[in-house]
Amino acid sequence: MDYRGRWALVTGASAGIGQEFVRQLSDAGANVVLVARRRERLEQLSALLQSHGKKTVVLPVDLSDPDAPETIVAFLKEQGIVIDILVNNAGFGLTGTYVKTAWEDQESFLRLMVGSYAELTHRLLPSMVDRGYGRIINVASVAGLIPPAAAHTLYGPSKAFLVSFSQALAAECSDSGVNVSALCPGFTYTEFHDVTGTRAEVSKMPQFLMMQVGRTVHGALRAVEKNRTVYVPGAIYKFLTWLSQTLPRSWVEEIVKGPSKSYRNAASR
Ligand SMILES: NC(=O)c1ccc[n+]([C@@H]2O[C@H](COP(=O)([O-])OP(=O)(O)OC[C@H]3O[C@@H](n4cnc5c(N)ncnc54)[C@H](OP(=O)(O)O)[C@@H]3O)[C@@H](O)[C@H]2O)c1
Numbered sequence: 001m002d003y004r005g006r007w008a009l010v011t012g013a014s015a016g017i018g019q020e021f022v023r024q025l026s027d028a029g030a031n032v033v034l035v036a037r038r039r040e041r042l043e044q045l046s047a048l049l050q051s052h053g054k055k056t057v058v059l060p061v062d063l064s065d066p067d068a069p070e071t072i073v074a075f076l077k078e079q080g081i082v083i084d085i086l087v088n089n090a091g092f093g094l095t096g097t098y099v100k101t102a103w104e105d106q107e108s109f110l111r112l113m114v115g116s117y118a119e120l121t122h123r124l125l126p127s128m129v130d131r132g133y134g135r136i137i138n139v140a141s142v143a144g145l146i147p148p149a150a151a152h153t154l155y156g157p158s159k160a161f162l163v164s165f166s167q168a169l170a171a172e173c174s175d176s177g178v179n180v181s182a183l184c185p186g187f188t189y190t191e192f193h194d195v196t197g198t199r200a201e202v203s204k205m206p207q208f209l210m211m212q213v214g215r216t217v218h219g220a221l222r223a224v225e226k227n228r229t230v231y232v233p234g235a236i237y238k239f240l241t242w243l244s245q246t247l248p249r250s251w252v253e254e255i256v257k258g259p260s261k262s263y264r265n266a267a268s269r
Contacts, residue, residue, distance in 0.1 A: 001221055004029030009072075009083045009124070011063060011116065012090030014041035016190025017139060020213040021087045022049070022056075024221060030085060031055035035072065037062050057081070063090050064112040069119040082131075083124050088117040088162075089139040093196040098153040106154060113158040118165065125169075125178065134178035135224050136169065138162045142186045142237050145230075146244045147253045152196075159184075163230060170229040181224040185216050186237035208236055 008025045012018035014036035022032050026049050034042045039060040046056040059075055061068050076083065094101060094109045117138055128134025144159025166182035173180055187193075188211040193202045202210075216233040223231035232238050244252045 001028040001225060003085065005031075006084040007031045007033065007081050008085035008087065009033040009035065009076075009120075010087040010089060011035045011120070012139075013045070014038045016192060017185070017188065017213055017217060018087070018089040019045060020217040021089060021137075021220075024214075024217050025085065025087075026054045026056070028221070031057075031081075033057045033059055033076070033081065033083070035059050035061055035063070036090060063116040064108040066111060066115070069116060069123055072120065073123045082127055084128065084131075084133055085135040085137075086120065086124050087137045087139070088120060089137075090116065091139065091192075093152050093155055093192065093198075095152060095196055095198075097151050101153075109154055110158065113154070114161055117162060121169065125173075128178045129173065129176050132177035134173075134176075136166075136178065136180045137220055137224050138166045138180070138182050140166070140182040140184050142184050142232060142241060144182070145184055145232070145241050147249070147256050149256050167229050170227070179224050179227045181220065181228060182230050183216070183220040183223070184230060184232045184237075184241070185211055186232075186234060186240070187211065188213060188216055211237070 003025060006029070008030040010018050010021045010025070010032060013022050013034035018036065022034055022045060026032050031054070032049070034046055034056060036042055037060060039058070042058040042060060046058045049056050057079065059072060061071060091113055094105060121136060125134065125136070140162035141159040143156045144161070144163045148156030163182045163184065166180050170180040187202060187205060187209050190213060193199045211234050219233045220231055232241050
């Protein structure tokens with residue numbers, strides 16, 4: 001992968017998978033715009049990369065704010081930055097059942113997990129198509145490929161949207177020079193499980209179920225270069241996804257109920 005001279009924009013760049021995208025894109029020569037809410041985190045990473053001669057720009061924004069995508073695009077225009085590589089990645093898990101979670105929280109979750117991905121893509125895609133080059137990675141999840149379970153109600157559906165959205169875009173952009181991929185990780189070591197309060201539960205899981213961010217991100221960048229529309233990192237999750245799409249739907253729904261119930265209930269306590 002050689003991204004020298006290209007500009008990438010990564011959302012959720014202050015931690016986990018997003019931070020790793022910033023590192024690997026930067027290593028591959030890209031200039032990177034770092035977006036998330038925590039300014040100090042972004043500035044720390046940016047300063048580190050700049051000390052190695054990399055070009056970075058920091059933009060602290062809350063992507064659950066409906067004006068955020070427009071603000072980002074206005075900022076890019078002002079800076080004269082044209083984005084070649086978009087990594088829509090920012091996200092979190094909203095714990096609790098649907099009825100017990102306030103609508104304002106659900107709405108803000110959808111704004112971030114669905115709205116910001118769709119709108120940023122809509123605003124940045126036209127110039128990619130015009131220039132005949134673009135890479136878009138939507139960070140979905142294995143949860144978007146298997147039947148959803150109780151609690152964290154909108155998480156699975158929001159990720160299923162991203163998978164389907166990426167497939168539709170990839171079909172629409174074929175032959176345009178724009179490659180679109182949905183990255184579908186299983187459990188991955190990041191701060192995600194601290195934010196959702198599931199760290200203790202996740203720590204009890206067998207190690208073979210836990211993915212490393214470095215390999216996940218490297219695989220995702222290779223996948224988008226190869227124009228693979230849906231990428232699931234790790235042999236175990238490839239197998240589990242295949243199984244869930246092969247067994248009768250009613251069996252899979254029953255199987256998913258057990259483990260996901262204990263994981264999700266732990267977060268909802
Ligand atoms: N870790 C896993 O097991 C796993 C598995 C499958 C899919 N995923 C997906 O991977 C993506 C990245 O998660 P991660 O595992 O890297 O989690 P993480 O370490 O908690 O990082 C989440 C990132 O999203 C940013 N973010 C959250 N809310 C935001 C908001 N309102 N506006 C702007 N940025 C926001 C956070 O930055 P600030 O707090 O600074 O804003 C942070 O940079 C998510 O979409 C998640 O659903 C994770």
